[in-house]
Amino acid sequence: MKTIEFDQLDETLYYEKLDNGLDVYILPKKGFSKTFVTFTTKYGSIDRSFIPLGETEAITVPDGIAHFLEHKMFEKEDGDVFQKFGEKGASANAFTSFTRTAYLFSATDHLYESTKTLLDFVQQPYFTEQTVEKEKGIIGQEITMYDDQPDWRLYFGTIENMFHEHPVKIDIAGTIESIDDITADHLYTCYNTFYHPSNMLLFVIGAVEPEKMMDFIRADQADKTFEEPTPIQRIEVTEPTDVAVKSSTLEMDVLKPKVIVGIKAKETSLSGKAMLKHELSIQLALDVLFGRSSDFYTSVYEKGMIDESYSYDFSLEKGFGFALIGSDTNQTDELVEAIQNVLQNTQEKWPFGDDELERVKRRKIGFYLRALNSIEFIANQFTRYAFNDMNLFDAVPVIEELTIADVQQAFASLQGESQQTVFKILPVGNKAKTSNDKEGQE
């Protein structure tokens, strides 16, 4: 077991790669009574085309299968796994993102029993045609629930606009039609390909004795038999830099229109420290340009063009990335224009220097220090960083070192009118007719 010290943060991280390839990280936090454990596979909604383990031909599986698999992991021959966690007072959950599927629990007691439950249920699949069929009703309702959420539709509509080929544009849960095609065999194929320990990471944080926990996990994994690790063969798609659809609109039963300007990332090939530096640089640039202390914000806030729903964000993974800026607004076109003006002006003449950068760097450092109080944040984010060969605890030192040149260079990869798209949600009956509008899904 290795230890990694983060002196300035007063944290010690324990790490070991087990014989079966599983990465295990343990971070004790003093003063906490709960322990939070996440068990994550590097497998998400975008992994739809791949060569199944032990085969030679690539297949494409039905949309929404990673999420479906996540649901089905909880049902076993002897019942529902939630029951087992419940007996020990542990709260269990799981989520599927574009790139990851995570299983997790938090507990203040019976830590080892619940850790065992977690390891066992994720490593012992049990799927039958009957249980798969039953789940279709439940997930169908989950999809319908998201269909009625304007903010989700806005977010996904923008992503759909941006991408031509990349499967990030497919809704994580799939559609009612696509999940109808899912069979138990599909689930086993995906499970066998993506749930090998060498594709997974276990993170334990909070009230925990690192040596004892590592021994426990090591022994548990040594008792189980796994195939030799084989590299996973995902089928990559070629995605152009420009967006697929420049603008589209959806009508929903809302009172106030909503809009997002999406900017597709050009640089999506980085990993490790270079990726961390790039990602933080872009976030800092957005903070200066679109943050609540920016001239832009003051102007649109005072003109009533945005309200408290205003937000901006940048996401980056290997193969795709995007910045999103948006708000509920009664002045969708004016807001879009204001956002596009900032982007345009930034391209023509770089608008800020060291003072502004220094200020947002301070803010960002404060953000990370606050976030390090949350063991859920650490566990989730640490895993995301690790899957991209980055280290969460490098963020603060990397921010401290960033220069204006770094920020300028990184932001240049977002600059280009062809990388921008607009998605609007308008109240039913108010739909603005424009020639390039894509029809909504209803």
Added chain:
Amino acid sequence: MFQTIQVAKGVNIHTRTTDQFKTVNFSVKFKRPLTVEDASERTVLTNVLQHSSAKYPSTAAMRMYLDDLYGTVLYFDTTKRGDEHTVLLNVETVNDQYLKNGEVLGKVLELMNTVLFEPNFDNGVFRENIVAREKEMVIERIQSVFDDKSRYAQQKLLNIMRPNHPASISANGTIEDVKKVTPTSLVKTYEEMLADDLIDIYVVGDIDEKTIVESLKKALPFADRTVEHATNPTVESKPTETFVSEQQDMKQGKLHIGYHTPVTFTHPDFPKMQIFNGVFGGYPHAKLFMNVREKESMAYYCSSSYSAQYGLVFVISGIDANKEKKAISLIDEQLVAIQKGDITDLELAQTKAMLTNQIKEALDSARGQIEIYDQYKDLPTEFSVENMAAKWQAVTKEDVVNMAKQVEKETVYFLRGKEDAAE
């Protein structure tokens, strides 16, 4: 858990020294009886104070300063509990020891003084244009409930079940009353808040208790006030209808059912009622989840919640519109099952374990510590996890049956989509 010091009549400082967190958390709570008019006024007031003070007249000026203070978080909000309305100022700042340089804490205390005591006045009143703008922001916030169908359905249910009652009054007030706010009325609201409200000030972090109390006394110099809280006379409020259905352009039906229980937060049976709720629909092992979701595959979510302040229980579920009757009778069956004593030892043990875990977990965040202590401090017995856990442990199957028998269904609200929307 907290050390309490009364610094003026009706003004208490509660401190908790811990090295658990990398930040210091403050919460200043201004409390007074809940009315629609006050809630509306006070919500506009919090927006105005948040976005403008004499020293930092614009949002940007304020934000820039907060950025300089390592992204110190400072925000106002309004909440309610029972028949009480609370304006809160929450502040979280980085503990100086984790920074390479910097004396942040002192500046943060000064800033708290600035935002509360140095408003951006023009001729003795709040600035017209800012008040107008922030009124609009609050109106937008209240309206946005319509776009979130679950929140909308819950608000509708409450309005039907308890009209003109603290249970259905939003801490943000109403659009109608927000519109009535003027710069002058806001000054009155502001002055009354500082002079008359009961005030609880919380600090959690790696702090020196004596020093922080002295600093807070200087930064927040509140005077004595009348300690007797003029409580509202208990408002009699009954459901106007037992079943209401509404249609909107959406796909999923939102089923919200409201029940009444005589057991409220201060009632000795409160812990028993918490166990009842856990068995009924509070957790993934509960009857509602296991039957409506897992067995019948009808819903993605189906759960219950217990609003102890008002003696209400809610069941919510998202279903196909044509499954409404089936869902309602299935939910009814779960309650009847508990009333008949169909409760396993396992269900009881799971619920007790979950409640205990939940409260321990909540105490792992500074905000959780503040909120739980603030809620429980007025109960006659001193709050501790051990006390609560012991009370839950003592609850028997018969107790839960007894609780279930007192739970009475009052109102069903169903927000349905278009008939063919889910096809």
